[in-house]
Amino acid sequence: MEAIMIRKCMFFLSFGIGALVAGSPIIIHDLANLGHKSSWTSFDKLRVKSYFEPIGWATSLVPSIGPVKGIHHVSSLGDAYFDGDLPNETTMNFLREVVMTSPGNTNKGDDFKTKFERHEKKAVASGKNTHISNITQAVPFHRYGLPFVDHFAITMRTDVVNGAPKSSFIVWGLGVIADQRNPKNLGPQYDDVAKILNLEGGDLIRWTCNLEREGLAKPYWVLITERSETSKFSHEAVQKSSTQRKSEWHATTRNLHMSGNGMAVSELYNSLF
Numbered sequence: 001m002e003a004i005m006i007r008k009c010m011f012f013l014s015f016g017i018g019a020l021v022a023g024s025p026i027i028i029h030d031l032a033n034l035g036h037k038s039s040w041t042s043f044d045k046l047r048v049k050s051y052f053e054p055i056g057w058a059t060s061l062v063p064s065i066g067p068v069k070g071i072h073h074v075s076s077l078g079d080a081y082f083d084g085d086l087p088n089e090t091t092m093n094f095l096r097e098v099v100m101t102s103p104g105n106t107n108k109g110d111d112f113k114t115k116f117e118r119h120e121k122k123a124v125a126s127g128k129n130t131h132i133s134n135i136t137q138a139v140p141f142h143r144y145g146l147p148f149v150d151h152f153a154i155t156m157r158t159d160v161v162n163g164a165p166k167s168s169f170i171v172w173g174l175g176v177i178a179d180q181r182n183p184k185n186l187g188p189q190y191d192d193v194a195k196i197l198n199l200e201g202g203d204l205i206r207w208t209c210n211l212e213r214e215g216l217a218k219p220y221w222v223l224i225t226e227r228s229e230t231s232k233f234s235h236e237a238v239q240k241s242s243t244q245r246k247s248e249w250h251a252t253t254r255n256l257h258m259s260g261n262g263m264a265v266s267e268l269y270n271s272l273f
Contacts, residue, residue, distance in 0.1 A: 025197050027051055032199055035183075035206030040214045048207075048216060052082070062145075064090065070098075070144025077222075081176045081211075084218035086233040095224050096231065099152065099171060100272065102139045112137050113269065116156060120167045120265045123158035130254075131158045148189055152224075155246055159257040166262025170225045170249045172242055177219035178209045225249070226268055229256070 031051070034044055059075035062068055073094040076087045104110030109118075115135055123131030133156040140149045153173035159166045187194075187202030194201045211217040221237035223230075223245065230252055237245055256262055263271065 028197055028199070028204070031207045032203035034210065035203060035208075037210070040210065045214055045216060048211075052078075064094075067143065068145035069094065070141055070146040073144075074146060077176050080220070080233070081217045086220055086235070089228065092224065092228070092231050092233065095171075095222065096226065096272075098139060098141065098144065099137070099154070099169075099224055100226070100269070102137055105138045110138065112154075113265070116167065116169065116265050119156045120158050120165050123167070124160065124165055129160055131160075132156065132250075148186070153242075155249075157250065157253055159254060159262065161257055161260070161262070165264045166257035167265050167268065168226055168230070168253045168257070168262065170223060170230070170246065170253075172223065172245050172249070174224065175219060175221040175238060177221070177238060178212045178217075180209050182206075182209065221245070223249070225253075226272075227256075 030047065034040060034048065037044070040048075059071050062071045062075070064072040073087075073091045076091045079085070080087045100112055100116075102112040104112065104115075109115075115137070119131070119133040122133070135154050135156070137152050137154050138149055139152050141147075142149075152171045154169055154171050156167065156169045158168075183202030183206040187200060187205055190201035190204050194204055212219055218235065219238050220233050220235045221240075223232050223234065223237060225231045230249060253262075
């Protein structure tokens, strides 16, 4: 299950598709070939930079509002990755919206809000002070101008304080980081597009797995929660295990809830949307 949940693909897929749209067949084939090389020459690295600096600049000009705002924010994720920096808070706000309004796989009850409400109801009915749930949420990005679906590992926590539920969640398995599983797990989503160029979907992604190896990018983790105080982009979190990341969040969230700084699910949605 964890292997499925820790699919860190959002930025990589968008860049692969961005190259397909903005580049030429020659560029796409060059990147596909680089994906199969065990090491890159200085000229290889220079070509990769030359391909994506213009794309990064162009996509950053896309408005951060409306039906294509995802392009702007994914560009921000990618720029930070290449620059060794971290995205700004507006991109975190976008990701929070994506998660909390996710329709899931379109089946009734698969949307994130319903799952969060269901978790809270179980917490209250259990009679316990604390209730924890773990889910894998399908998160489609099509409505934000991005042609893919990802699956996020999410932990939900409800503390019942003075008879009132205080509920929180964390996306703990998402990072802008090379993942060798992406071509196999996510490539098939792009097979139809890749066939036009006599390639496979994995070929549009595989080269991204080599960026960190070649010193062209610095990975970071994306910890999305319902509130800015516990959400963050972090280089340091890359070195921590999933158990450590979740344990730190549980401790911080418990203290927030116990000090009266939490909300019920309905209150959260009323305050944010």
